[in-house]
Amino acid sequence: MIIYLHGFDSNSPGNHEKVMQLQFIDPDVRFINYSTLHPKHDMQHLLKEVSKQMEMSDDKSPMICGVGLGGFWSERIGFLSGIKQVIFNPNLFPQENMEGRIDRPEEYADIATKCIENFRTKNAGRCMVVLSKEDELLDNSRSEEALSPYYDIVWDETQTHKFKSISHHLQAMKAFKNA
Template identity: 25%
Template structure:
């Protein structure tokens, strides 16, 4: 679909970003929490993150938890990293919510009850963006890029790692979302 390279951004460009207006629900990754640097790097007036113990909760339990949270918070935008990116894609499709994923796990292997993200989960007209740090040491982001770029705008950073070297780059995608898509009235 579209590919952009973030490796040429200067520190001034990423540090001088404005505060975003979208109400954001951030879905953290495996063994992470709302204390993660990814959540804190998002510059938004209204951002939320609920700690979820993915390892000890079944797929069905996590799905129900996120469904309830989305119904209560009514976010304009979902943002997720790693396993949180997996859930972001699932919930985006279920609730027709725009989404941004960062180094998402498309086929989590830490539990047996997690089905892989399939083409049918991605082939729709819901606005979605991906930010991939290609140096991810845990997941093959080149393979993820090949899958996602057929369905959404993909921004890449050459280098980086799974926990994200430049989580502040997510803000550029939030701004792109805000410039191109109006949040739905609540």
């Protein structure tokens, strides 16, 4: 089972395309929708939904995957749920770049302090990170600096922030999921 979390643009047709691509790894791909506007509510909702999906699956190696804001949530929710994560261009600093787009961006900073201290140290090796060199929205060198001490970083030369095509990374994701 692969759980897919969309980014800030929940209505993007690219979400359906990514779900279809993920089905090449595992036919059981589950899309979880969340508001994106209320971080604390989103975290509670996502934890509950991921737990429910895991209970309904007998997959011994479930995985959670997300792009952008979905990457932010996939890393945290995956860690708290005890499953591997694959994150594409994660928005690691939404409290800085979501101002004016969501109700309370400062809640992201609060969530970061409420998560288990040094969670990335405890999560080391359980998250695959794919960063785009052509990301027009985020400074992925900053993401690399924050994540590389804990996770292997894969650089993509062509995709933009929304990562329309994840197909070049499917084999590595499959190997990571099954390792």
